[in-house]
Amino acid sequence: MLLTLLIIIYLTTLNNYSDSVEISSSLSKSSGNFCIDPTVLPSPRPLTAFVSFPGSGNTWIRYLIQQSSGYLTGSVYHDATLAMKGFPGEGISNGSMVIVKTHEHGPSGRQFFTKAIFLVRNPFKILLSEFNRRSGGHLGHAPVSKFTDTGWKNYVLENVDHWSSFTLDWLNFKGPLLISRYEDFLNNLKGELSRVLSFLEVNFTDSGLDCVDKHRNGWQRRPQHYLPFDPFSMPSGNSSSSSSSLRQVVERKRKQVYQALNNFLRQSGQLSSISELP
Template identity: 45%
Template sequence: MRAYGGTPMHFNTSKWRCFYCRKAFPLCAFIVVIVNLSFIAYMLHTNPPRYLHSYGGLVPRNFAPGRGRDYPCYHRLRFADPPGLVTALASAPGSGNTWVRHLLQQATELMTGSMYDDGFLKMAGFPAEGVNNGSVLVVKTHDGHPDVRRHFQRAVLLLRHPRDAVLAEFNRLHGGHVGHAKLKDFEERWESFWPGALDYWAAFNTDWLHFQGPLHVVKYEDLELRLNATLRDLLRFLEVSVSAQDFDCALKNNGNFRRKKRRKVTNETKKFVLTEDIRRRVAKSEEAVRLADNERNWAFL
């Protein structure tokens, strides 16, 4: 570039670029922050805090997408004060533990805990994941070891038909908490999975039937067919009183942590799940549980 009179002019462009970078960067960063905060504020306005689950915070009782501010079942989850008995919610994997925790939290407004710390569940409405003392109503466990059982003062044992429980756990492992495994998963992984899972179902339930403290048994099938009476019996055992409105909310909005409705065994998967070998092993597992406690009715539906 030439100045007036033909004399060449030279600019130090790198100096100017640096100057503008220093001036513009804070402004750009500020704009990015404002845009993100605006988006978050918009999401919270249109879908009240489905994504913010903190101790004592506002937690919706129904986590289905698309609910707006007109949805009535919002409440504040809280710890038990004073703390109660340390209570196990024991179940073999795939037996509906998360669903029962969801029902209890809706009905009682009390947090439920876990021997584990599942980040997905913590963000999805179970803020007391990892808490395993009397400050929570029940504590999830899939472990039947004597040392684990001794940690609890009373227990709820959640039983589900062994084949259905094993199939649900397989779906969870390969399709997420509410999804389904694909046909390819059955072809490649089912055969190596089900024998060990079925043996664990029998051993786990037999162990918990020998629990030394107060024990209440809930059958998953009873929850499906007689939810009102079964949930009332469970709350009575836990010595928790709830309002009619809270109980009604739990009954009406009970499906958020259940796998989407679909035939348990499809035409594609029945050749894997309904084999004669599995039928024989299921009957053996059921018999082991019946022998562990003959005083109760173990007729699976």
């Protein structure tokens, strides 16, 4: 089924999407699908970006959106592993996809999108998650020894700045922008998923959400792994803050960015459906 679906999507991409595209309902379940076998949208739509900084948990949320909406999610990248394990929309960024994953920013990164969902996650969790992915793949973990050398410190100092500039940049997006928190999917999966699906203007059912909740992990979530120490306790060695730990450096950035996000939530009227970030 997966190979057939990849061929169909490839052909629709060559033809800039066709309204007449149909995928046979007799096709068997592809890898990673528990509630529904997602397909392309019945008619093309303007592109909706699914925006996140690497390490925010976008793979898991894409899985939840596919399984609850019944539509495939695309990406401006092509990850062969994801393409073969439940995300045949990898590498597809046209109107046949319900959302299109991107880690890009700046005017060139935003220009092709009409709407956007920005996935927010605590930067401490982001930095750990992405560091683990770089060392252990989508579901693996970095060896404990890697958290004790200068490579970890340099990674944190560089990437917390990137996370800050990336997040603040997307608040300049001119179209409809929904802020969605990874933590809200953990604590209120059906409520937050309903909020996202309503923004996407796709139909969903209570029974469908119940199924997704039951199979919430799929294969897309990295198992929890606890380090025997706090990796952010390492001195930053920053000339501007030589006495600060990595935790203090990241916390200062977090407060600055969360203040900007909360201001955006107030101005956009989203505080009626999402609480302020702490």
